[in-house]
Amino acid sequence: MSLESILITLVAEAVKSLYGLETEENQIQLQKTKKEFEGDLTVVTFPFVKAARKSPEQVGQEIGEFLLKDTEVISKFNVVKGFLNLSISKSFWLETLTAIHSNTDFGITKAAEDAALMMIEYSSPNTNKPLHLGHIRNNLLGHSIAEIQKANGWKVIKTNIVNDRGIHICKSMLAWKKWGKDETPESSGLKGDHLVGKYYVIFDKHYKAEIKELMGKGLTEEEAKKSAPLILEAQKMLLAWENNDPEVRQLWKTMNGWVYAGFDKTYKQLGVSFDKIYYESETYLTGKSEVERGVKKGIFSARSDGSVWADLTGDGLDEKLLLRADGTSVYMTQDIGTAKLRYDDYPINKMVYVVGNEQNYHFQVLAILLDKLGYEWGKSLVHFSYGMVELPEGKMKSREGTVVDADDLMDEMIEAARETSQELGKLDNCTSEEIVTIVRMVGLGALKYFILKVDPRKNMTFNPKESIDFNGNTGPFIQYTHARIKSVLRKAAEQGIEYSSLNDNQPDISEKESYLIQLLTGFPAVVREAGEEFSPALIANYIYEVVKEYNQFYHDFPMLKEENPTLKQFRLVLSESIATVIKTGMGLLGIDVPERM
RNA sequence: GGUCUGGUAGCUCAGUUGGAUAGAGCAACAGCCUUCUAAGCUGUGGGUCAUGGGUUCGAAUCCCAUCCGGAUCACCA
Numbered sequence: 001m002s003l004e005s006i007l008i009t010l011v012a013e014a015v016k017s018l019y020g021l022e023t024e025e026n027q028i029q030l031q032k033t034k035k036e037f038e039g040d041l042t043v044v045t046f047p048f049v050k051a052a053r054k055s056p057e058q059v060g061q062e063i064g065e066f067l068l069k070d071t072e073v074i075s076k077f078n079v080v081k082g083f084l085n086l087s088i089s090k091s092f093w094l095e096t097l098t099a100i101h102s103n104t105d106f107g108i109t110k111a112a113e114d115a116a117l118m119m120i121e122y123s124s125p126n127t128n129k130p131l132h133l134g135h136i137r138n139n140l141l142g143h144s145i146a147e148i149q150k151a152n153g154w155k156v157i158k159t160n161i162v163n164d165r166g167i168h169i170c171k172s173m174l175a176w177k178k179w180g181k182d183e184t185p186e187s188s189g190l191k192g193d194h195l196v197g198k199y200y201v202i203f204d205k206h207y208k209a210e211i212k213e214l215m216g217k218g219l220t221e222e223e224a225k226k227s228a229p230l231i232l233e234a235q236k237m238l239l240a241w242e243n244n245d246p247e248v249r250q251l252w253k254t255m256n257g258w259v260y261a262g263f264d265k266t267y268k269q270l271g272v273s274f275d276k277i278y279y280e281s282e283t284y285l286t287g288k289s290e291v292e293r294g295v296k297k298g299i300f301s302a303r304s305d306g307s308v309w310a311d312l313t314g315d316g317l318d319e320k321l322l323l324r325a326d327g328t329s330v331y332m333t334q335d336i337g338t339a340k341l342r343y344d345d346y347p348i349n350k351m352v353y354v355v356g357n358e359q360n361y362h363f364q365v366l367a368i369l370l371d372k373l374g375y376e377w378g379k380s381l382v383h384f385s386y387g388m389v390e391l392p393e394g395k396m397k398s399r400e401g402t403v404v405d406a407d408d409l410m411d412e413m414i415e416a417a418r419e420t421s422q423e424l425g426k427l428d429n430c431t432s433e434e435i436v437t438i439v440r441m442v443g444l445g446a447l448k449y450f451i452l453k454v455d456p457r458k459n460m461t462f463n464p465k466e467s468i469d470f471n472g473n474t475g476p477f478i479q480y481t482h483a484r485i486k487s488v489l490r491k492a493a494e495q496g497i498e499y500s501s502l503n504d505n506q507p508d509i510s511e512k513e514s515y516l517i518q519l520l521t522g523f524p525a526v527v528r529e530a531g532e533e534f535s536p537a538l539i540a541n542y543i544y545e546v547v548k549e550y551n552q553f554y555h556d557f558p559m560l561k562e563e564n565p566t567l568k569q570f571r572l573v574l575s576e577s578i579a580t581v582i583k584t585g586m587g588l589l590g591i592d593v594p595e596r597m
Numbered sequence: 598g599g600u601c602u603g604g605u606a607g608c609u610c611a612g613u614u615g616g617a618u619a620g621a622g623c624a625a626c627a628g629c630c631u632u633c634u635a636a637g638c639u640g641u642g643g644g645u646c647a648u649g650g651g652u653u654c655g656a657a658u659c660c661c662a663u664c665c666g667g668a669u670c671a672c673c674a
Contacts (some may be wrong), residue, residue, distance in 0.1 A: 026614065027614095029614080029615095029616075031613080031616080034617065034618095036617085036618080037617080042616095042617090044616060044617095046616075046654065046655075049654080056654085080617070081617065082616080082617085082654085082655090083616080083617060124674095126674065163674065166673085166674070167673070167674085168673075168674070305672090307672060316600090317600090317670085318670065321671080321672055323672090324672040325672060326672080328672085330671095330672070330673085330674085331673075331674050334674095356668095357601085357602075357667095357668065357669090358668055358669070359668095359669090359674085360600095360601065360602090360668080360669070361600085361601085361668090361669055361670065362669090362674090364601095387602090387603090387667095387668095388667085388668080390667090392608095394667090395667090420636070421636090424634095424635090424636065426634080426636080442636085450609095453610075453611090454609085454610065454611095455610085455611085457602090457603095458602095458603075458610090459602090459603075459667070459668090460609085460610085461608090461609070461610095462609095463608085463609085466608085466609090466623085469609095469622080469623065469636095470636055471622085471623080471636055471637090472621080472622040472623060472636095473609095473610080473611090473621065473622045473623085474622080474636085476636055477622095477636060477637085479636085480634080480636045480637075481636095481637085483634075483636095484633085484634055484637085487633075487634060488633050488634090491633065492633090529613085537610095537611090541610095541611060541612095541621095544611095544621080544622090545611095545621090548621080551637060551638070552637095552638070552639095554633080554637080554638090555629095555637070555638045555639090556638085558632085558633070559633060560633050561632070561633065596634085597634085597636080
């Protein structure tokens with residue numbers, strides 16, 4: 001039982017005994033005491049004032065006295081206006097630290113045999129261009145959320161739906177066929193996904209030129225976009241693909257193969273992975289047949305031109321296209337098929353889609369369509385809708401070349417970490433292998449933390465001109481603190497200092513030290529809340545607070561040089577517990593922490 | 598235009614079910630390494646919490662209106 005719930009129970013007893021007031025648990029407001037006041041936890045007394053018919057100060061005084069008599073946990077209290085500030089006894093903190101220190105899985109709830117299964121879809125790239133900063137946010141969030149849900153006792157299956165078919169891929173294919181001169185990743189030295197992306201850009205360039213020409217001949221922009229020869233040819237190619245044209249299929253296979261090899265490298269560098277990958281080329285037919293089933297059931301309707309629509313006006317929405325007039329499928333069709341196959345494949349209890357908030361409408365519609373098709377799980381799907389990454393001048397636009405490439409950004413971060421390490425002379429005693437490992441850890445740690453510390457629901461700004469910091473509220477600061485602790489612990493071990501547990505003597509610990517223990521006790525609740533809220537940012541901000549406090553402690557209190565052996569031992573145990581929570585917490589963000597840096 | 602969403606320090610962000618004098622980092626300035634890693638620590642300056650009402654003992658937080666931004670409403674994904 002946590003300290004908070006113990007105290008809430010005690011306060012409820014106090015209020016009942018003193019004023020005869022029955023309180024719900026959530027009526028008792030318990031919060032951390034503000035730093036400028038003495039105490040550890042604060043009870044807000046305003047809610048009881050009415051029943052007590054006394055001033056807030058009196059109520060605080062009376063509850064305080066009751067608690068002081070009632071429990072050993074509270075050593076003293078003070079009242080300021082309507083706030084009852086409680087000081088927790090040092091012995092309670094020491095017992096708590098012992099419990100935390102002995103629990104290597106502190107904060108983590110492992111999945112039981114019969115735990116519920118959560119499937120988390122993230123990444124979900126198109127295969128016509130390389131990954132960019134927006135994908136990085138998606139991948140980091142997806143991976144982190146998966147880790148967080150695992151830590152909350154869920155069985156988790158991470159999945160990726162690769163959008164490997166569609167008009168956009170045909171654009172790259174067509175451009176490569178026309179202007180590629182048989183260029184390959186090998187012949188060009190380009191990473192496969194970058195090579196295919198290059199032809200996507202080339203297509204767009206020629207397509208734009210055609211549009212301009214047609215508009216010069218008097219067509220409107222809309223007409224020109226629809227009638228440009230290149231787009232007609234790409235559409236023809238898509239149709240040929242759906243009709244299994246061998247030549248088109250072969251080219252498609254080859255170019256997608258290049259892309260996958262490239263993606264694999266990016267995923268590996270980013271440290272994300274999947275348990276099961278779905279390809280839309282393998283799910284869209286199921287989607288089509290589901291749509292056809294819907295037509296037969298009378299919930300969808302075909303128009304005279306052959307296109308199929310769902311009428312959602314009854315749900316307050318519009319009509320939604322499910323199959324084009326030429327019979328080819330659209331995004332929604334594929335998502336219906338993918339959803340059905342997943343539920344056929346796994347006993348999913350909760351399905352989570354990590355997809356940007358620009359697709360809120362899409363998932364609203366998807367849930368309704370699945371529901372209409374008779375799937376009881378349709379309505380319960382979770383769209384984990386995260387905000388866009390923007391540049392100072394606004395949205396990233398591939399056409400304007402303002403996209404921040406994922407591979408480039410990771411390389412730059414690692415390079416920056418290497419330079420900083422060199423400048424500071426931090427890795428002078430390390431082997432070249434160690435240096436490679438550490439600078440990668442630090443560079444990626446900076447990038448990942450930068451992205452994950454922001455509330456996922458909000459849009460965030462990334463300024464490429466200002467490199468991501470390594471000081472302050474950053475990944476490297478946290479990693480550095482971990483390395484510092486590990487360094488002290490190594491030295492303690494070298495000196496033969498035993499600190500595996502606290503001995504029976506009770507050291508006289510400071511406010512700073514008991515506050516650090518208090519912070520540690522909050523970790524499991526933070527993990528739980530991060531899972532419920534789908535917010536890695538809660539963990540990031542929590543770890544930062546712990547680390548900031550710890551660095552003040554580190555600065556002001558000696559450990560190895562402390563003469564009192566009981567205190568020395570206590571501080572080492574405290575430090576090791578902090579290091580464990582840092583490592584566990586950062587692990588939930590997908591960030592590694594080094595032993596030295 | 599309909600729907601959704603956001604607006605907190607020069608910049609990037611926190612701010613718990615409504616609670617005490619709204620907090621961090623960056624940037625600026627001033628200090629701290631003969632002492633366990635200075636990627637650290639300490640201090641100074643910096644705010645009409647977009648605006649105006651309302652509810653409340655108490656509002657950055659809840660409600661209404663207004664202003665400004667973003668997303669979406671595609672035979673794109």
